Every structure is written in structure tokens, then in C-alpha cells.
Amino acid sequence: MQIATEVEGSSNWRFRVDFELRLYKWPMARAVPFTMNMIALAISVATFVENPLPSSLLFSGELFNLDNIENQLLLAGDMPTLDTHQEGQNSNPSSSENEARLRKNIPFTIEEVEALVRGVRKHGRGSTTKTAFRPSPRIGDRRIRKILASKFWKAAPKLKDGEYFTAETKPGYHNRKNCYKRKRSLRDYPLKKRILYDGRSLSNSDGGITSEGISSSPRKGFSCDASGSGATLHGAFGTTSGVASRHTPFQSRDSHVKLRIRSFKVPVFIEIPETATVGSLKRSVMEAVDAILGGGLRVGVLLQGKKIRDDNKTLLQTGLAHNNKLDALGLSLEPTVSQSPPPLCNEDHPLLLSCNAPQPLTRYPPVPSVVHNIVEQSAADALPDPPSTSVGSFVESDHDSAPSPPDMSDKSPMDSRALVAIPEMDAEALAVVPMRKSKRSEAVQRRIRRPFSVSEVEALVHAVEKLGTGRWRDVKLRAFDNAKHRTYVDLKDKWKTLVHTARISPQQRRGEPVPQVLLDRVLDAHAYWSQQQAKQQLKQQSDTCRLLL
DNA sequence: GTTAGGG
DNA sequence: CCCTAAC
Numbered sequence: 001m002q003i004a005t006e007v008e009g010s011s012n013w014r015f016r017v018d019f020e021l022r023l024y025k026w027p028m029a030r031a032v033p034f035t036m037n038m039i040a041l042a043i044s045v046a047t048f049v050e051n052p053l054p055s056s057l058l059f060s061g062e063l064f065n066l067d068n069i070e071n072q073l074l075l076a077g078d079m080p081t082l083d084t085h086q087e088g089q090n091s092n093p094s095s096s097e098n099e100a101r102l103r104k105n106i107p108f109t110i111e112e113v114e115a116l117v118r119g120v121r122k123h124g125r126g127s128t129t130k131t132a133f134r135p136s137p138r139i140g141d142r143r144i145r146k147i148l149a150s151k152f153w154k155a156a157p158k159l160k161d162g163e164y165f166t167a168e169t170k171p172g173y174h175n176r177k178n179c180y181k182r183k184r185s186l187r188d189y190p191l192k193k194r195i196l197y198d199g200r201s202l203s204n205s206d207g208g209i210t211s212e213g214i215s216s217s218p219r220k221g222f223s224c225d226a227s228g229s230g231a232t233l234h235g236a237f238g239t240t241s242g243v244a245s246r247h248t249p250f251q252s253r254d255s256h257v258k259l260r261i262r263s264f265k266v267p268v269f270i271e272i273p274e275t276a277t278v279g280s281l282k283r284s285v286m287e288a289v290d291a292i293l294g295g296g297l298r299v300g301v302l303l304q305g306k307k308i309r310d311d312n313k314t315l316l317q318t319g320l321a322h323n324n325k326l327d328a329l330g331l332s333l334e335p336t337v338s339q340s341p342p343p344l345c346n347e348d349h350p351l352l353l354s355c356n357a358p359q360p361l362t363r364y365p366p367v368p369s370v371v372h373n374i375v376e377q378s379a380a381d382a383l384p385d386p387p388s389t390s391v392g393s394f395v396e397s398d399h400d401s402a403p404s405p406p407d408m409s410d411k412s413p414m415d416s417r418a419l420v421a422i423p424e425m426d427a428e429a430l431a432v433v434p435m436r437k438s439k440r441s442e443a444v445q446r447r448i449r450r451p452f453s454v455s456e457v458e459a460l461v462h463a464v465e466k467l468g469t470g471r472w473r474d475v476k477l478r479a480f481d482n483a484k485h486r487t488y489v490d491l492k493d494k495w496k497t498l499v500h501t502a503r504i505s506p507q508q509r510r511g512e513p514v515p516q517v518l519l520d521r522v523l524d525a526h527a528y529w530s531q532q533q534a535k536q537q538l539k540q541q542s543d544t545c546r547l548l549l
Numbered sequence: 550g551t552t553a554g555g556g
Numbered sequence: 557c558c559c560t561a562a563c
Binding site: 470471472473488489492496 | 550551552553554
């Protein structure tokens with residue numbers, strides 16, 4: 001899965017998080033272990049529109065029930081052939097079959113997904129339903145064709161290395177010029193905005209649903225319409241202010257470069273084993289997305305595909321400021337190394353994301369680079385984690401992905417959003433030293449506070465007892481390998497505070513009380529390993545002396 | 550990339 | 557938690 005973002009705006013910057021769905025071709029499997037459920041899941045998570053998952057997914061006119069979302073991912077192998085609908089039946093597909101399939105969590109085969117992508121790419125957005133339904137030579141008579149038939153699904157430009165199938169949504173920009181004037185029709189909005197509720201579906205002009213009786217009342221349908229020309233590119237820029245139509249828009253008199261970011265892509269790749277549960281996938285996705293939205297973003301500047309690492313170069317020096325280099329300029333958003341927590345926000349109700357919103361989903365944060373947070377009560381909480389292999393290993397995934405900060409409990413869990421607003425970043429900022437913290441303005445948002453739970457403390461203590469206080473990396477690997485948001489530095493810091501906590505009186509302690517037994521162990525371990533460390537040092541000293549003698 | 554400490 | 561010197 002990939003998250004693409006789009007930024008647009010004039011004086012203020014609007015940052016819309018878009019997404020791209022990627023189905024990863026498992027190396028070994030014949031079947032792509034993505035089910036409709038997972039797709040829905042990905043969509044759900046990626047769009048932050050619906051948490052938990054929608055009860056059904058309206059997919060190219062077919063309604064998929066998603067009740068079995070908690071099922072374990074199917075394994076490759078028992079890959080029943082997909083149904084048998086012939087051409088003529090397309091208009092009257094058997095949704096019940098699909099649903100049955102869904103219930104079994106039957107995955108799509110690679111071929112099917114490929115076909116989907118190809119078919120979509122082939123037909124594109126403008127094609128009519130009939131055209132779209134035309135069987136692709138390679139597809140064969142499978143129900144999948146129906147899925148391919150979506151008028152709106154738009155495939156990614158290419159299959160990278162043949163490894164990915166992408167069905168992505170993109171803003172409907174055809175080119176820099178048009179995008180301004182062109183009146184955006186509904187389908188020009190990214191999928192995120194097209195998620196419909198109450199059965200208001202755009203995609204099914206062919207009325208696939210109603211004929212099925214599956215859900216004559218298409219409640220909570222998920223209309224997945226990917227649209228747009230797919231012309232969104234990294235670093236498609238336009239100008240701010242009114243010089244859009246000029247040919248030398250990027251250089252104004254004052255030699256400031258004015259840029260308007262049209263879109264960003266944020267690659268988020270997730271890979272989990274087939275045996276993973278949907279819950280764990282959800283957590284993984286959530287984590288990755290959290291990391292991105294939580295401030296774990298890094299901006300890269302590219303010139304003709306080449307990354308410019310030297311932040312101190314001026315635009316002039318890099319050549320970016322030259323008018324003829326517009327197309328060569330690229331920006332990228334990349335996740336930073338360490339994971340980050342999920343931001344929280346709750347201004348927008350999911351319903352507001354309905355497709356008809358004429359305005360991009362944006363926020364104008366009072367403070368620069370405010371990342372809105374996402375409160376999410378993920379259904380993943382309820383899902384069990386895969387069994388932990390190592391005994392000493394501390395599985396903390398539950399807390400990882402769906403942290404619900406106690407302090408934020410007043411917020412409605414239903415509220416969620418994935419909008420990152422970037423405040424004004426005018427030419428000045430760019431012109432000089434781009435991306436340089438000029439008063440902690442943008443970019444690096446402080447990670448959300450995630451107090452250690454008692455169980456975490458227990459795990460930490462246990463690991464330190466075993467490994468000592470100087471091998472935090474090992475501690476991390478041993479006890480917090482699954483807790484992506486806990487870095488070894490975090491663990492080291494926590495130990496520091498634990499030692500401190502253990503030394504102060506219980507009255508002075510704050511937060512969730514740590515059992516005294518644990519604190520005692522902390523002190524014991526601390527004393528023990530301090531002593532060990534001292535011994536080591538003495539030994540080293542003597543060794544050194546011996547060497548000198 | 551890790552450690553170790555101060556902030 | 558952040559920041560960073562030091563390794």
C-alpha cells in the first residue's frame with residue numbers, strides 16, 4: 001500500500017493525504033493474499049475515513065460483505081477458480097457468489113490482480129461500462145472481470161519490476177495547466193473523497209448492487225473509484241499566486257521562487273506473512289501510516305530524479321530556480337527512520353469525507369507544521385496477535401498500533417482524519433535554506449507521548465536483568481522488537497526514569513503506578529549491572545596497565 | 550547505527 | 557521525548 005499525498009493551496013497550504021493501494025506479489029504464493037477484506041482494510045486505514053472497517057465494500061458495483069474481516073488471511077494454495085460468469089452475464093453478476101467467496105476469504109490470484117490492473121489501465125477512466133467489461137484476452141472468464149470493469153479504477157502507470165500491482169487513486173490532474181481551470185468533477189477527487197455512505201454510490205451507473213438483493217439498502221457502501229488521469233507526478237509544481245499561466249512562473253522579480261506543490265507520494269510498504277492476521281496487518285499499516293502522519297516525514301528534494309542532499313545549497317545553485325527546470329524538480333516525502341506515533345485529531349467527522357466535498361480536505365493549523373492527530377479505536381485491538389515465538393519477547397503490538405492515549409479519552413474514537421496541514425511556506429523559506437528548521441517550524445513533529453504500560457515495564461526490567469544496562473539495542477530486539485514505536489533510546493530513557501522512580505517516594509511518583517516489586521527489581525538490576533560495569537572498567541584498566549608495563 | 554547523558 | 561557528542 002502506498003500513501004500519496006497531495007498538497008495544494010495558495011496562501012495556505014493544503015495537504016491532502018491520498019493513497020495508493022498496492023498489492024504486493026508474494027514471492028512464493030500463487031495467490032495474492034489480499035482479499036477484499038484486506039483491500040477494504042487498506043482503504044479504510046489509508047483513508048482514515050472509516051475505523052473500523054466498513055461493513056461492506058462496494059467494489060465496482062459489487063457489494064462485498066466484510067463481516068469476516070477477522071478471519072485469518074488465507075494461504076495460497078486452495079485457490080478456487082473464480083466464478084464462471086460469462087460476458088453476457090456481466091450486467092447481472094452474482095454478488096452472492098462474491099460474497100460467498102468473501103466469506104471464505106478467498107484471495108485473488110496474481111493473475112486476477114494483474115488482470116485487474118491491466119484491465120483498468122487499458123480501459124481507463126473514460127471507458128464505458130460495456131467497454132470495461134470487455135474481457136481482456138488474458139483474463140479469462142472469471143468473475144474478476146467484473147471487478148476489473150470498474151470505470152474508475154485506474155491502474156498505476158507501470159508495474160514496477162513486475163512486482164507490484166497497483167490500483168491507485170490519483171488526483172485528476174492531466175497536466176499542470178489544466179488542473180487549475182478544469183472544473184473538478186466528482187471523479188476527479190481521489191478515492192478518499194469518494195467514499196460514500198448511505199449507499200450513495202457513484203460508480204455504479206450500471207446498478208450492480210440493486211439487482212443483487214444482497215443489500216437492497218446499500219448501507220455504508222464503500223465506493224471505490226479510482227480516478228484521474230494518473231498524471232500526478234512527483235514534484236508537479238505550479239506556481240502560487242496568479243502567475244499560473246505564465247511561462248516563467250517560477251521566478252518572480254524578487255528572485256524568490258514560488259512553488260506550489262501539487263502532489264506528494266509517500267511510499268509505505270508493508271509486508272507481512274501470510275499467516276498474519278488481519279489485525280496484525282491493520283496494526284502494521286496503522287503503524288506505518290502513523291509514522292508518516294505522526295511527523296515521521298522527511299522531505300526530499302530532487303532535481304531530475306537526483307536527490308539533493310545538501311540542504312545548504314541555494315535553489316540557484318542547484319538549478320532549481322531556473323525556469324526551464326520546472327519539470328525536473330521533484331519533491332518527495334519519505335518516512336524517517338524511527339517510527340512515530342499516530343497523531344490525533346478529531347475535528348472532522350468521517351462523514352465529512354463524502355465525495356461531494358468541493359474543497360480539499362484540509363486544515364489550517366494554528367501552528368506551523370501541526371500534524372493533526374488521529375484518534376483511532378482500531379478494531380485491531382480486539383484481534384489477537386500472532387503467538388509470540390520467544391518466551392522473553394514482549395509483544396506490544398496492541399499498544400503499538402492503536403494507542404489510545406488516556407489523556408485523550410475524551411475524544412471521540414470515531415473521529416479520524418489523515419490530514420496533515422502544512423502552513424505557509426513561502427518563497428523565502430525555500431529560497432534560502434530549504435527544509436531548515438527555522439524555529440521548529442515545520443516537519444519534525446514531536447512524537448506523541450506514549451507512557452510505558454506496566455507490562456512494558458515488566459518486559460523492560462526482565463530484559464535488562466538479563467542483558468544489562470549497556471546493551472539497549474539488544475534489549476530492544478529482545479523485548480520490544482514488536483513495539484515499533486519504542487526505540488532503544490526510548491528504552492534507555494525509560495530505564496533511567498525507572499531508576500529514578502524507584503528511588504523517590506511513592507508519593508512523588510506520577511502516572512500509572514509501577515508495582516513496587518518491579519521497582520525493586522529495577523534497583524537490584526541497576527545495582528548489579530552498575531557493579532558489573534565497574535568491574536569491567538577495573539579490569540580494562542588493569543589490562544591497560546599491563547600493556548604499558 | 551549505537552551508546553551515554555544532558556536538556 | 558529530544559538532541560547529540562562520541563564511538
